Amino acid sequence: MTTSRPVRVTVNGVHYEAMVEPRMTLVDFLRGELGLTGTHVGCEHGVCGACTVLLNGQTVRSCLMLAVQADGASLMTVEGLxxxxxxxPIQEAFMEEHGLQCGFCTPGFLMSTLELLQHHPDPTDDEIKEALGGNLCRCTGYQSIIKSVHLAAEKKALRLPHWIG
Ligand code: FES
Ligand code: FES
Incomplete structure (x- = not known):
C-alpha cells in the first residue's frame, strides 16, 4: 500500500491542501481533487500541450508532473483568466479571431499565450510559432490562432493576476 503525501498549493489565488497518492499527476490532481476541469488531458505524454498550466509563472505540462512535485507552488489554470x-483579453481575442473550434486544445493555447506575452508583448509570427509550437490543435487552422495572439497583444493582454510571481 502506498502512503499518501500532503500537497499544499495555491491555485488561482486559492489555497488548497490535500493528501494524495505519490504517483498522482498534477493534471489529475487539478481535475479530480480540486474539480478544475478546464485543464484538459489529451496525450498524457507531454506532446499535445492541452494540459498546460502556469507553475510559479512558467508553463508546465501538468500531465508530466506529479502533484507532490508542485507542493508549495503557486499555480494558475485557465479558470484563473x-x-x-x-x-x-486573451480569451476575447481567441473568440474574436476564431482561434478555436471544439475548444479541447484551447486552455493550453491560452496559458502558453499568457506566458509568451509576458516576455514578448508584441510578438512576431516566428515568436508566436516558437512559443506555441508545443501546443497541438486538430481542428482550427493555426493561422487564426496566430491572428488571435496578435489581437491579444494589441489588447495589451500580458497582465498576470497579482498572485502569480
Ligand atoms: S496531455 Fe499533457 S501534453 Fe498532452
Ligand atoms: S480547437 Fe479543436 S483541437 Fe483545437
Missing part, C-alpha cells in the same frame, strides 16, 4: 464573469 476570467474575472467576475468577464473574459480575459
Amino acid at each position: 476570467s474575472r467576475e464573469g468577464k473574459l480575459h
Whole structure:
C-alpha cells in the first residue's frame, strides 16, 4: 500500500491542501481533487500541450508532473483568466479571431499565450510559432490562432493576476 503525501498549493489565488497518492499527476490532481476541469488531458505524454498550466509563472505540462512535485507552488489554470464573469483579453481575442473550434486544445493555447506575452508583448509570427509550437490543435487552422495572439497583444493582454510571481 502506498502512503499518501500532503500537497499544499495555491491555485488561482486559492489555497488548497490535500493528501494524495505519490504517483498522482498534477493534471489529475487539478481535475479530480480540486474539480478544475478546464485543464484538459489529451496525450498524457507531454506532446499535445492541452494540459498546460502556469507553475510559479512558467508553463508546465501538468500531465508530466506529479502533484507532490508542485507542493508549495503557486499555480494558475485557465479558470484563473476570467474575472467576475468577464473574459480575459486573451480569451476575447481567441473568440474574436476564431482561434478555436471544439475548444479541447484551447486552455493550453491560452496559458502558453499568457506566458509568451509576458516576455514578448508584441510578438512576431516566428515568436508566436516558437512559443506555441508545443501546443497541438486538430481542428482550427493555426493561422487564426496566430491572428488571435496578435489581437491579444494589441489588447495589451500580458497582465498576470497579482498572485502569480
Ligand atoms: S496531455 Fe499533457 S501534453 Fe498532452
Ligand atoms: S480547437 Fe479543436 S483541437 Fe483545437
